[in-house]
Amino acid sequence: MKSKNILPLLVAGSFFIACTPAKQAGSNSFEWGQVPQQPDLSWADSVGSRQMPGNSLILSANSFGAVADSTVLSTEAIQKAIDSCSVSGGGTVILQPGYYQTGALFVKSGVNLQLDKGVTLLASPHIHHYPEFRSRIAGIEMTWPSAVINIVNEKNAAVSGEGTLDCRGKVFWDKYWEMRKEYEKKGLRWIVDYDCKRVRGILVERSSDVTLKGFTLMRTGFWGCQVLYSNNCTIDGLVINNNLGGHGPSTDGIDIDSSTNILIENCDVDCNDDNICIKSGRDADGLRVNLPTKNIVIRNCIARKGAGLITCGSETSGSIRNILGYNLQAVGTSAVLRLKSAMNRGGTVENIYMTDVKAEKVRHVLAADLNWNPSYSYSVLPKEYEGKDIPEHWRVMLTPVTPPEKGYPHFRNVYVSKIKAENVDEFISASGWNDSLRLENFYLYAIEAQTHKPGKICYTKNFNLSEITLDMKDKKAIELKENEQSNIHFNYAETTPDHRTAGNLAH
Numbered sequence: 001m002k003s004k005n006i007l008p009l010l011v012a013g014s015f016f017i018a019c020t021p022a023k024q025a026g027s028n029s030f031e032w033g034q035v036p037q038q039p040d041l042s043w044a045d046s047v048g049s050r051q052m053p054g055n056s057l058i059l060s061a062n063s064f065g066a067v068a069d070s071t072v073l074s075t076e077a078i079q080k081a082i083d084s085c086s087v088s089g090g091g092t093v094i095l096q097p098g099y100y101q102t103g104a105l106f107v108k109s110g111v112n113l114q115l116d117k118g119v120t121l122l123a124s125p126h127i128h129h130y131p132e133f134r135s136r137i138a139g140i141e142m143t144w145p146s147a148v149i150n151i152v153n154e155k156n157a158a159v160s161g162e163g164t165l166d167c168r169g170k171v172f173w174d175k176y177w178e179m180r181k182e183y184e185k186k187g188l189r190w191i192v193d194y195d196c197k198r199v200r201g202i203l204v205e206r207s208s209d210v211t212l213k214g215f216t217l218m219r220t221g222f223w224g225c226q227v228l229y230s231n232n233c234t235i236d237g238l239v240i241n242n243n244l245g246g247h248g249p250s251t252d253g254i255d256i257d258s259s260t261n262i263l264i265e266n267c268d269v270d271c272n273d274d275n276i277c278i279k280s281g282r283d284a285d286g287l288r289v290n291l292p293t294k295n296i297v298i299r300n301c302i303a304r305k306g307a308g309l310i311t312c313g314s315e316t317s318g319s320i321r322n323i324l325g326y327n328l329q330a331v332g333t334s335a336v337l338r339l340k341s342a343m344n345r346g347g348t349v350e351n352i353y354m355t356d357v358k359a360e361k362v363r364h365v366l367a368a369d370l371n372w373n374p375s376y377s378y379s380v381l382p383k384e385y386e387g388k389d390i391p392e393h394w395r396v397m398l399t400p401v402t403p404p405e406k407g408y409p410h411f412r413n414v415y416v417s418k419i420k421a422e423n424v425d426e427f428i429s430a431s432g433w434n435d436s437l438r439l440e441n442f443y444l445y446a447i448e449a450q451t452h453k454p455g456k457i458c459y460t461k462n463f464n465l466s467e468i469t470l471d472m473k474d475k476k477a478i479e480l481k482e483n484e485q486s487n488i489h490f491n492y493a494e495t496t497p498d499h500r501t502a503g504n505l506a507h
Helices: 044-047 075-087 170-183 191-195 283-289 392-398
Strands: 056-059 089-093 097-104 113-114 119-123 132-137 138-145 149-152 154-162 164-166 203-204 207-211 215-220 225-228 231-236 237-241 254-257 260-265 268-270 278-281 293-299 310-312 322-331 334-338 347-361 362-367 412-429 439-471 480-484 491-492
Touching: 044 215, 044 293, 056 075, 075 089, 075 097, 075 113, 138 283, 138 392, 149 154, 170 191, 191 392, 203 207, 225 231, 254 260, 254 293, 254 491, 278 322, 283 392, 310 322, 310 347, 334 347, 334 412, 362 439
Parallel strands: 056 089, 089 113, 097 119, 113 154, 119 164, 149 203, 154 207, 164 215, 203 225, 207 231, 215 237, 225 254, 231 260, 237 268, 254 278, 260 293, 278 310, 293 322, 310 334, 322 347, 334 362, 347 412, 362 412, 412 439, 439 480, 439 491
Antiparallel strands: 132 138
16 A cells, blocks of 8 residues: 555556646646636745754664563653653664554654654553643643654654554544444533544644654554644655554544644545544634644645545634645545534635646545534533533533634635546535625636536635536536526536537536
């Protein structure tokens, strides 16, 4: 599965074999069709880590007592090597080939934890091996276990190599599914994700110039890789596989959370939730923190199973802006581009650019919903708990957004172009909330999709489709409702190549 370069990727039954050659991030050669003005993407040339720890000092964690024995806990020895390397001015920490069991590790400034080929870190299944501290989880700040690998309040740090971090998260998956059954019976679906503490794979928090490069990350107990309150970080060439040995809940691949100037490239992500997700806080707590995620470039990546190749939300409270994705593939992913929020979340999702994408076996090319997943998105305390002492994070989740209008999210200035998609369930599902809260300024251009259904577009303003060709067996009309100043038109291609005709199925 691991591939340092996704070109050429051969997918069984696919009509494509490779993505187009990569462009410079801020290139003006991207094509968006007829738009009022060409987007300014100059910011995209300044993303990513600006430095990486050198190799002037190389320390072996084995010299500090790390043992290549999966039954022996080597956390203390590996941490000693990292700390010694940092105190000595920085360098590289290595391990001899083998399997090492570890709890939480904390990589320090100036240190590159190098997982060479043949090295596998096996995460301890015992949650007490991951000391708790205050972090942000799924949009709110609360006490949570540390990740397997943590880079917190550091500068110029890295984890690299061709080795593997196996988080062995099934114990946490099973715990969650059992708790969820009980919580749903009690009307507590909205809080179970926060009560069930699970271990993340990698956490980068309040740090800068961090590089994660080349290794395989698998079976994370919760999110795979979270970059939180950080800037100028690079995630390059990671292979993330959270679909081994069960169905891992909330096993996002990569989450960029209230962070700036981030580069994600050459990654291969297979998971059970959002593949590459952009977040900025949830509800009252996210509005309190009010830190945006902005200036993110995602290129040369593959999304396999998962909820979205690129997802913005549902945590949108601090706003999300300037997201550029190009030269990408989606194979069996739910949505190519997914935008989601809720009516108490707030924030603005804007200036989203996605182009040069090949997709196969996806549910949607574009899914945009201001009122996503109500059973999860809205917190209501059951009567049996009223007047009782409840945990702090319950109170945080139950804090109302006032005035209510502050919680209304906004999606605008979205550009999607040059997508070829095969075996799509529904081309588009895009819905604003009502006639005063619409999706605004969407531009879809040069898209070819073989789809079963065209989908729906509702409550929009200035929603534009041009040079869109849908190949459908049945001539179904797209559902249109309350679209202002919009140009919604597409061509219909007959499934028989020799008898293709153009038409307009909008009504």
